Amino acid sequence: MGTKAFWLATTAAVLIVFAASRLVTNDYVFFAGYVVLQYVVLATAWNILGGYAGYINFGTSGFVGIGAYSTVVLHKLVGPPIPVLILVGGIVSGAIGLGMGYLTLRLRGVYFGIATLAMAIVVQTLVTNWDFVGGSRGVYIIRPAHVPFIGGYIQYLFLVMLVLAAVAVAAARTIERSVFGFGLAAIRDDEQAAEVSGVPTLRLKLIAISVSCGLMGMAGAPLPYYVTYLDPASAFNLGYTANTIAMPLIGGTASWVGPVIGAIGLATIQQVSTVTISSALNLLIVGVLLLICVVVAPNGIVGLVRGKRRRAGRGG
Amino acid sequence: MEVSLDLLLNAVVSGVLLGGFYAAVSVGMAISFGMLDIGNIAHPAFIILGSFTAYILNERCGVDPIVAGIIVLPFFFLLGAGIYQVYHLAFERRGETAxxxxxFFFGILFIAEVGLILVFGVDYRFVDAPYIGPSLHLGFVDLPLRMLVPCLVSLVLIGLLQLFISRTFIGRAIHAVSQDAGALQLMGVRPSRVKLYAFSLSIATAALAGSCLIIIQPVEPSLGRDYIGRVFAVVVMGGMGSLSGMLIAAMALGIVESITATFYGPSWSPAVAFGFLLLTLAFRPAGIMGR
Incomplete structure (x- = not known):
């Protein structure tokens, strides 16, 4: 797909989804659609570091929570509109990601992975003990019932997340095809060789983690307005981490299409099964899917299909 | 802030006891991550599993939690063996990095946690034992038996493991595989065989560590998360794979956490471990005892 075609297609997709949503009268569709789009952003963001550079981030829940709680703080202090909140959530989250990366990305990937997981849990503990944002009791956010020109507030949030998803996918695609993206791919394939060939590996990794974590924070920023009652256990839910690793792995990590396919597929299945089966069982299914994917097809379903085709081609 | 001497002394003593317990929690990861380079972040989840088996045996049959830990130890060993086989076939043999x-281990952690929540719910569970409650008093220092017993169990466990690794053939083989798996292969030993034993052993320690945990505090399924940062900090600070270094690091963490909890409130103690971890990674990635 050419660049022009991609932009046309993305804009068309946003407009079509938006137009279609005007015809829907059932609010539940927006609630479910918001979650699916949120996972498109998260999976795409994760893939910028995890898929392109090969550094697995286990801190998604932490960055989502940081974005959400920066919104809570701002909401209590000033109460700015959602786009500002998203921007601030992204900056705070990206800055923390950058700091984490600076300390751990110089070491082996395993250290980075474990440190991100530990970070997510520690931030949750700190927020739980922070009374200003409600502590473990949680916090209520009162949102307006309607937004002018758009309608119900949930429809507005859906629209915001739709635009954010388009931005994230466009960013991922741009990175993938830039010199920056080639540098990340070189790091993934052989970091030492990349370093020797003059790729500034640490700098590229730091840019990637800032963008990736920033987008995660942006996805988390509208969360308090979506749930209207936020507590640390739900903002820092480890399910975010499991889902955002599982989705790109299922869809394929090599290009921007994989996380989008994985996120839309898995999140839709989850939305349906949460209603029809149960939400705890549903998390178990994600865990099992993740495990199967990692063991059987570490390059995702796209990678599995490609590998099969390549092998078949070689044989014949 | 006024620092009174007996408060400080009590904080240090309870920090030592806490550190002893942290050593039991970390020893499994010191073997799997430190010696075998297997990043088993699910280790705390196995510890919680150990706590719940101790809880079931204690609740249903009235077995002492420590004894319960020893009873389920062989089963944990087998569980570890099974997990290592999958890990080996899926990753090590394909030459995938750690x-x-x-x-993979994150998936196991997640499944274990969600599974325990489905079975037991999110309630806190606890055990009954004669040593939960009373304390020894030495002058103005309090020694709660609830902390002392796990600390002693931990020290015995680590002593036995140290003896095993330094004195027996298979123990030395484990040491060898951590230093140079290729050379071991040239000596006619299959590294994966040795790693299988070592990894199973590391999971087996989780049974006892779980018993210790549920003696110290009530346990719920997602409690294990709090220990991921601590365990990792202790193993890295201890210089990866050195049991004595790990013990010193665990004691240091216990003491600092206990002092922080005494003077600034217990809510900050998880941040202490994380701060330790980040500082170690930033300045001494080879550990405080590292070469």
Whole structure:
């Protein structure tokens, strides 16, 4: 797909989804659609570091929570509109990601992975003990019932997340095809060789983690307005981490299409099964899917299909 | 802030006891991550599993939690063996790095936690034992038996493991595989065989560590998360794979956490471990005892 075609297609997709949503009268569709789009952003963001550079981030829940709680703080202090909140959530989250990366990305990937997981849990503990944002009791956010020109507030949030998803996918695609993206791919394939060939590996990794974590924070920023009652256990839910690793792995990590396919597929299945089966069982299914994917097809379903085709081609 | 001497002394003593317990929690990861380079972030989840088996045996049959830990130890060994087989076939044999293996263990951690929540719910569970409650008093220092017993169990466990690794053939083989698996292969030993034993052993320690945990505090399924940062900090600070270094690091963490909890409130103690971890990674990635 050419660049022009991609932009046309993305804009068309946003407009079509938006137009279609005007015809829907059932609010539940927006609630479910918001979650699916949120996972498109998260999976795409994760893939910028995890898929392109090969550094697995286990801190998604932490960055989502940081974005959400920066919104809570701002909401209590000033109460700015959602786009500002998203921007601030992204900056705070990206800055923390950058700091984490600076300390751990110089070491082996395993250290980075474990440190991100530990970070997510520690931030949750700190927020739980922070009374200003409600502590473990949680916090209520009162949102307006309607937004002018758009309608119900949930429809507005859906629209915001739709635009954010388009931005994230466009960013991922741009990175993938830039010199920056080639540098990340070189790091993934052989970091030492990349370093020797003059790729500034640490700098590229730091840019990637800032963008990736920033987008995660942006996805988390509208969360308090979506749930209207936020507590640390739900903002820092480890399910975010499991889902955002599982989705790109299922869809394929090599290009921007994989996380989008994985996120839309898995999140839709989850939305349906949460209603029809149960939400705890549903998390178990994600865990099992993740495990199967990692063991059987570490390059995702796209990678599995490609590998099969390549092998078949070689044989014949 | 006024620092009174007996408060400080009590904080240090309870920190030592806490550190002893942290050593039991970390020893499994010191073997799997430190010696075998297997990033088993699910280790705390196995510890919680150990706590719950101790809880069931204590609740249903009235077995002492420590004894319960020893009873289920062989089963944990077998569980570890099974997990290592999958890990080996899926990652090590394909030559995948330890990194994608982390995602595998994250999946196990997640499944274990969600599974325990489905079975037991999110309630806190606790055990009954005669040593939960009373304390020894030495002058103005209090020694709660609830902390002392796990600390002693931990020290015995680590002593036995140290003897095993330094004195027996298979123990030395484990040491060898951590230093140079290729050379071991040239000596006619299959590294995967040795790693199988070592990894199973590391999971087996989780049974006892779980018993210790549920003696110290009530346990719920997602409690294990709090220990991921601590365990990792202790293992890295201890210089990866050195049991004595790990013990010193665990004691240091216990003491600092206990002092922080005494003077600034217990809510900050998880941040202490994380701060330790980041500082170690930033300045001494080879550990405080590292070469």
């Amino acid at each position: 990194f994608i293996g982390l995602a």
